[in-house]
Amino acid sequence: MDEYNKYKNSQNHKKHNKRNKLSFYVSLAICITAVGLAVWSTFSSYSSFKEKRNQVATATATATQANNQVTGVTVEETTTTTMSTTESTTLPTTVTTTTVPNTSTTMSAVQTMLQVPGNLIYPVKNAKVSKPYSENAVYNKTMGDYRSHLGIDFNCKKDTNVLSMSDGVVSDIYDDDRMGKVVIVDCGTFMIYYSGLDDVKVQVNDSLSKGDTISNVGEMPCESEDGIHLHVAIRVNGSYVDPLSVIGTNE
Structure with missing residues (x-):
């Protein structure tokens, strides 16, 4: 077991x-x-x-x-032009310049003094300047637009005698639709344009002395809303200058 x-x-x-x-x-x-x-x-x-x-x-x-x-x-870069949100002021019509033959740029005061003697006389007696010289565009009531006023307007009565502002020779006489009758006097180093005339008393190639009578005051179609006046412009070597800058202060 x-x-x-x-x-x-x-x-x-x-x-x-x-x-x-x-x-x-x-x-x-x-x-x-x-x-x-x-x-x-x-x-x-x-x-x-x-x-x-x-x-x-x-x-x-x-x-x-x-x-x-x-x-x-x-x-190539792509440029996106962004339109300005501010719109420019719309003028009544396109800005233009005063209708004086052969438009050009203006001259400096120093250049003017070297070319134009500072003893020019006023073209009309006892007349006041109704519209000054302006290179900037100013409103023209007659034309309803803005344009440069490259001359000066002398407010006076119709048929007032227009006097030669300087010695010179009559270089041209013609009728213009907007400026009226125009007489150009060649003064050697500068030219004087008398516009808005009537009853012209000189002829082309006439020699003038300062103070001689050129014509009577007439009308300027493009400035008829400004009343009767004489429009005077001065150019030196093709450039406009302010006539008041070369008119003698003792006149």
């Missing part, structure tokens, strides 16, 4: 050892499998990361190459 128990115990012990060994190997296999899976996962992640990094590097290289190819190409 004892021998039988010993044998039985021995067999049970062996079976227990076998189960223990089987459990051990199963556990080992599980651990190895887990480690393998971990390694495989890590390797897979690394491979994926490496692949993405290579893709990024490739894309960067492509972009850089494209940029290098574009370098040196001139791109």
Whole structure:
């Protein structure tokens, strides 16, 4: 009986050892499998990361190459014009200049003094200036527009005697639709234009002395709304000057 128990115990012990060994190997296999899976996962992640990094590097290289190819190409700039929200004031008609033959620029005061003596007399006696010289556009009531007034107007009565402001020679006499009858006197270094005349008493090539009678005052069609007056303009080398700047102060 004892021998039988010993044998039985021995067999049970062996079976227990076998189960223990089987459990051990199963556990080992599980651990190895887990480690393998971990390694495989890590390797897979690394491979994926490496692949993405290579893709990024490739894309960067492509972009850089494209940029290098574009370098040196001139791109035409487009300009967008923005309209001002402030509209300019609309004048009655287009701004024009006074209709005196051969329009040109004006001269400085120094140039005027060198070319024109400062002792010219007034072309009419006891007359007041009704409209001064202006290089800027001023309103013309008759024409209904704005224009430069490159001369001066002397307010006076019709048929008032017009006097020669300086010594000179009559160079031209003509009728103008807007300026009326015009007499031009050549004074050597400058020219005097008398406009809005009537009953001219001189002829072309007549020599005049300061104070000689040229004509009577008539009408100026382009300034008829300003009343009866004489319009006088002075030009030096083709440029207009203010007549009042060269009229003697003692006259």
